[in-house]
Amino acid sequence: MNTFPSGFEHAPRSVAELSSLLASVGADLALLKVLPKNANDKNQIYLAADFGVLYDLFDLTLAERGESASETKARSEPGSRISEAVFNSFAWLRRDGTLVPAKRLKAIIYSQYPEARLSGLHTVDNTMPQALSVAYTKLHPEAKRLLVLARLPRGKCIGIVCLDFSPAFELELAALPGFERARACKRLTAEQGNSSKLEARLAAVLGRSVRGCRLDTYGRSLPFSGTQVCGYTLEHELGINPNSDSDGDLYGIELKTHTQIKVTLFTPEPDGGFYAKDFAGFMKKYGYRDSDGDLRLTGIHRAGVTCAKSGLTLQVREFRGEGGERRAYPYDPATPLTAKFDAVDVVLAGPDGEVAASWSLERLMNCWGAKHNEVVYIAASRVRNPDSAEFDAGYEHLVRFETTVIWCRNTTAERLLKAISDGVIFLDPAPKLHATDPSKNKRRAQWRVNDITKAASALYSVVEFRTVAPVAS
Numbered sequence: 031m032n033t034f035p036s037g038f039e040h041a042p043r044s045v046a047e048l049s050s051l052l053a054s055v056g057a058d059l060a061l062l063k064v065l066p067k068n069a070n071d072k073n074q075i076y077l078a079a080d081f082g083v084l085y086d087l088f089d090l091t092l093a094e095r096g097e098s099a100s101e102t103k104a105r106s107e108p109g110s111r112i113s114e115a116v117f118n119s120f121a122w123l124r125r126d127g128t129l130v131p132a133k134r135l136k137a138i139i140y141s142q143y144p145e146a147r148l149s150g151l152h153t154v155d156n157t158m159p160q161a162l163s164v165a166y167t168k169l170h171p172e173a174k175r176l177l178v179l180a181r182l183p184r185g186k187c188i189g190i191v192c193l194d195f196s197p198a199f200e201l202e203l204a205a206l207p208g209f210e211r212a213r214a215c216k217r218l219t220a221e222q223g224n225s226s227k228l229e230a231r232l233a234a235v236l237g238r239s240v241r242g243c244r245l246d247t248y249g250r251s252l253p254f255s256g257t258q259v260c261g262y263t264l265e266h267e268l269g270i271n272p273n274s275d276s277d278g279d280l281y282g283i284e285l286k287t288h289t290q291i292k293v294t295l296f297t298p299e300p301d302g303g304f305y306a307k308d309f310a311g312f313m314k315k316y317g318y319r320d321s322d323g324d325l326r327l328t329g330i331h332r333a334g335v336t337c338a339k340s341g342l343t344l345q346v347r348e349f350r351g352e353g354g355e356r357r358a359y360p361y362d363p364a365t366p367l368t369a370k371f372d373a374v375d376v377v378l379a380g381p382d383g384e385v386a387a388s389w390s391l392e393r394l395m396n397c398w399g400a401k402h403n404e405v406v407y408i409a410a411s412r413v414r415n416p417d418s419a420e421f422d423a424g425y426e427h428l429v430r431f432e433t434t435v436i437w438c439r440n441t442t443a444e445r446l447l448k449a450i451s452d453g454v455i456f457l458d459p460a461p462k463l464h465a466t467d468p469s470k471n472k473r474r475a476q477w478r479v480n481d482i483t484k485a486a487s488a489l490y491s492v493v494e495f496r497t498v499a500p501v502a503s
Contacts, residue, residue: 035160037124039193045202045218048178048192052220055123055188057180061087062203062216065162067171072164074138074147075177078212081115081139081146081368086211086442089185089401090115090137092392113139113371113392114149119186122153129188130157144368159191174200183224183282185400224281225437228406229498231280235267235431237500241420242412242427245271253424260287260410263429284405287431289412293482295455295489296397298389299475303377305387309473313463316340316386323465331378331457333450334360342378342386346451349373363448376450378457391443398446405490407436407482434497436483438490445489454488455479 034041042048052060061083069075077084084090092115116136121129130153137146151158160166161175178190195203206216244254244262249271254262264287265272268280279285286293299305305312317325318339329339336343346361348370361374377388409432415421416428449455458478464470479485486493 034125034193035163035166036157037126038122038130038157038159039161039191040123040125041194042192042199043196044199045206049218049220051190052178052180052218053222054127055129055180056182056222057188057220058182058222058224059087059220060178060180060190060218061209061212062206062218063177063179063214064200064203065175065177067167067173069162069175069177070164070167071151071158071162074149075151075162076145076147077137078209078215079143079145079368080211080366081137081144081371082442082444083209083211083215084115084137084146084179085395085399086403086440087181087185087400088179088187089118089399091118092116092395094392113141115139115146117187119182119184120189121187122159122189122191130155132189135189139368139371141369141371141373144366144371146368159189161191161193176203178218181400184279185403222281224283225404228281228283229496231268232406232408232435232498233501235264236408236435236498237431237433239428239430240267241415241425242429243425245269247271253426255424255426259412259427260289260429260431264408264410264431282404284402285408286405287408287410288482289410291481291483292478293407293485294458294476294478296477297475298393298397298477299473300378300387301390301393302375302388303385305378309461309471310463312386313461316342316380317461317463325463325465327459327461329459331459332453333456335453340378341381344450344457345377345379346447347375347377361447361451363444363451367444367447374447376447394446395443398441398443403440405438407438407486408432409435433500434495436486437494437496438486439492441490445491449479449485449488450477452488454485 042051063077092113094113114136116134120135121131123129132153134150136150138149139146151162174195176192176195178192180188180190182188203216206218209215209217240263242254242259242263243251243266245266246252251266262272264285270280313325313327317327320326327340329337331337331342331344333344333346347358348361349356349358374391375388378386380386410429412427412429415425455477458476460474460476462472
């Protein structure tokens with residue numbers, strides 16, 4: 031068949047040609063799946079039994095399909111739910127090189143089977159690759175179709191549909207390596223050299239002392255002396271606008287400065303339990319009063335250890351059916367996550383076993399995923415600027431970035447949950463309920479590690495302590 035049903039279908043003649051196409055759109059890796067004849071927009075497109083193959087590669091927002099009217103109740107007691115993961119940035123590639131964003135492409139996660147299927151194939155202008163339509167598959171059940179999900183920096187995704195490829199191309203596809211989580215899905219890389227590009231940029235910054243500053247919305251340089259001076263100064267030196275959509279990011283690689291080895295990884299708030307239903311009531315029940323009369327809740331909370339300061343115990347739980355009931359058990363990292371995707375959460379349990387606060391799996395995973403799949407941790411320090419004229423002009427600090435950085439790649443939801451369960455990641459909360467002024471209330475949940483130089487190997491599969499040779503600016 032030589033006639034394409036729409037402008038979206040492609041016809042690469044070899045893996046090398048497909049790899050060149052990936053490189054031309056800025057993709058560094060792609061998931062390839064030869065589709066059976068029943069894979070179409072009506073039946074959804076089955077990708078894999080393990081949803082993690084998508085989560086590890088692409089930037090997705092997880093949610094519960096058909097959530098109950100009471101979200102806090104649903105979040106407090108995980109049950110049999112069907113989750114969906116929406117691609118935050120997905121576009122179909124046309125043969126003319128244009129990209130057409132999808133309205134809401136998503137993966138539906140069926141934990142009971144388990145499996146993940148693609149749904150919502152239509153674009154914002156109500157078009158779609160016709161080779162994926164039910165009408166096409168009925169008319170051409172013998173057609174050979176290849177779905178390509180290409181990864182761009184920060185987990186963005188481009189979809190490519192290849193049609194009627196040759197037997198030689200099919201043999202080349204079969205010879206490609208599969209994914210550990212999904213052997214039937216083939217892996218194709220197209221090196222973009224982003225790590226080398228970033229290292230070259232860092233070489234002009236690391237090992238130097240620079241004035242504390244930041245870029246404003248218009249890219250102008252301004253003095254800065256706040257608590258985030260190290261991060262803002264690094265972004266300034268690298269030309270990263272702090273108001274862009276990729277703050278602290280260059281070439282799709284996350285940059286995290288730290289002034290001590292104890293590092294805050296992320297700060298998602300609870301989305302369930304007493305905290306989500308009644309924050310003031312939660313603080314009155316579990317908090318303590320400070321010298322100003324405000325209620326606070328602090329203390330190190332590690333999984334399985336009751337915090338003496340709050341009386342709360344952090345737990346990572348999974349629910350299992352037993353005798354017609356669903357009961358909570360300690361999280362088991364040895365069993366597949368996709369099969370229990372609807373039944374895992376992290377909670378702060380009270381003295382009587384009540385759920386004081388809880389984090390759904392969706393809440394945690396939406397803060398930790400493919401857009402953080404390559405991270406560089408950069409040690410920084412700041413000192414008072416000895417130049418009195420510069421100090422008076424607002425440049426109160428000199429910031430120095432160390433030349434040895436921690437270059438980390440490849441994280442997963444399983445690594446995150448295991449690190450919490452093992453106590454590598456701990457909760458260091460700092461919410462405040464002001465005694466008289468609700469506008470001064472603070473909701474703060476800090477998930478931290480004590481020593482990033484040791485914890486990195488638990489969070490990422492590839493950890494490299496790399497010394498970047500500085501060059502003259």
